[in-house]
Amino acid sequence: MFVQKFTIKRYSLLQNTLKKRQLTSYIPPKVRAITFNKHGPPTEVLRAVTYQLPPLTPTSLHLKFLASPINPSDINQIEGVYPIKPNFKTLGEHEKIAVAGNEGVAQVIGIGDKVEDLKVGDWVVMGKSAFGTWRTHAEATLDDVIRIPHEGIGIVKAATLTVNPCSAYRMLKDFAALKEGDFVIQNGANSGVGQAVIQIAKAWNINTINIIRDRPNFQELKDYLKSIGATYVISDKDLQAKNYEFEWNKDIGGKGIALGLNCVSGKGVISMAKLLRHSSSLVTYGAMSRQPLTIPASLLIFQNLKFFGFWMARWGNENPRSKRIEMLNDIIELFKQDKLKDVICEENIWGVNDKDDDDVLTRNFLEIFKKAVEEFRGKKQLIKMI
Ligand SMILES: NC(=O)c1ccc[n+]([C@@H]2O[C@H](COP(=O)([O-])OP(=O)(O)OC[C@H]3O[C@@H](n4cnc5c(N)ncnc54)[C@H](OP(=O)(O)O)[C@@H]3O)[C@@H](O)[C@H]2O)c1
Incomplete structure (x- = not known):
């Protein structure tokens, strides 16, 4: 009994040390994001910005986005005709901007020391709309995300799972x-x-x-x-x-x-x-x-x-999170059995080259965006940030 207690105590001490070590050696990355500061035609209002991710707090998470799709509702949201409005706020030195995009998959790269249910390396999807998924990194809380068992399902499936x-x-x-x-x-x-x-x-x-x-x-x-x-x-x-x-x-x-x-x-x-x-x-x-x-x-x-x-x-608003998780697990099971394949999509790598300035990133993004609204293209456009 004593040995067992001692082992558990030592194990949790070790975990805390690891967590602390992870925090001290960890430098928050720069974020490259596609944003807008007013509603309007996406080709006119979208622009790329760069800002520093704030330091981790005890309850925050840092995410690295792996991929995000361009969905029709994202476009409606930028235009201002979608009922869920984005949250215009200050990001770095940029005031009152919103990051576009509602769906995507991200990997946890940093966790505050009070966050219990996730670990570095986990994959998460968004728990709600309007998170702002067209960016390379983000700060989040546990409430914003749902962890997915991603083993055996690729990035395309994970990025297009929730909608x-x-x-x-x-x-x-x-x-x-x-x-x-x-x-x-x-x-x-x-x-x-x-x-x-x-x-x-x-x-x-x-x-x-x-x-x-x-x-x-x-x-x-x-x-x-x-x-x-x-x-x-x-x-x-x-x-x-x-x-x-x-x-x-x-x-x-x-x-x-x-x-x-x-x-x-x-x-x-x-x-x-x-x-x-x-x-x-x-x-x-x-x-x-x-x-x-x-x-x-x-x-x-x-x-x-x-x-x-x-x-x-x-x-999503009318049903408990547990029912959402049950549905996601059913769908992930269909993915794993290969009964649900990758949606036909075009993967576009974006935001990974440090040398690209914001103007280049805006132009690159708009090229991808134009393909997303072309008639009869028949492919969803996916932004890949790795
Ligand atoms: N209510 C919800 O909760 C919910 C959830 C998901 C999606 N949606 C909505 O469902 C729709 C499809 O979304 P998605 O992500 O599946 O889209 P998607 O993969 O981007 O596909 C768009 C579809 O719309 C068709 N289309 C485009 N322009 C058209 C037009 N002028 N007339 C007729 N068909 C046209 C395309 O057909 P072609 O190949 O012929 O161009 C294609 O089949 C959108 O309206 C989206 O907002 C709603």
Whole structure:
């Protein structure tokens, strides 16, 4: 008993010494960040700044970002049309600026001596929106982050884990009691969310009918979506053609389609909603067409369709952290089983060259940004900071 107590005491003394040693030999790095000081078109308001990370406090963490994606909601947030506003504050000598970006994966590089639940080397994702992930380093608290068991999953998966796969997972779970063999229809099927819907549905033995915009390389994209588990893929043009005989009709039989997921909005949604079975739900989570959602009254009156909106940030606010962690673990498990692959993306190394001044970093970032808003590019842009 005495030996055991003595060993535990010595072990914790050793841990404290290690922690202290880590603190004294540790010099906080310089941060390179993409920021804005007012809302507006991203190409006009974004600029790179450099500042020194403040020293660690007993309860703070220092993070090194590994990679962050450029998501549509990041763009809306910079423009000022996203409901979650960034926190404009002083960073180094720069007053009232906000760091852009909401999603990403970072590695813990420093911990205050009162932080118990993390260690240097751990990978973390953001616990909330608006953290500011387009930067090389950041100061954080334990509350800002969630540790992920990253062994066996790469940087791309970890950096794009919290928004799109989580949205797909929730929408497939929360709006219909889907059974194996059921059919779900979605537009924007090649989006990050759409690709996650296809793969999670496939893992749960649910069929997907996937609408994508017509394009010169339609067949190539169709083949890709089928390779990751899409049951059917159709172009928006063919879906709207009145005389089109849908190839899935014989498979579905009398069951009808159990759930619709809308990424695009606009008038095009009518053709998709008309295919839904009586009393089922259409969930709107995006408006990529930037058009209002148009729905004929008959679909409500005679078909009794139910129309819902989904927002991951609201789900996060309304549910305990433990439920979020449970969902992340389920998704990470799908990653590890290779049932959920890397989203199609282009990796752009940014912010790693000390010799680049802020003007160069701004220009480099805007080049990446322009690719993110190009139509039919079909790839998510990822900033890699290593
Ligand atoms: N509500 C939520 O919680 C939540 C969560 C995640 C995402 N979202 C929203 O979901 C949408 C997709 O996000 P993401 O990260 O998956 O996007 P993403 O990977 O960047 O893909 C964008 C998608 O939008 C399509 N698109 C672009 N411009 C279009 C237009 N004018 N008309 C029709 N389709 C267009 C693209 O298709 P092409 O290849 O044909 O260009 C692509 O399928 C966004 O609106 C985003 O804000 C919402």
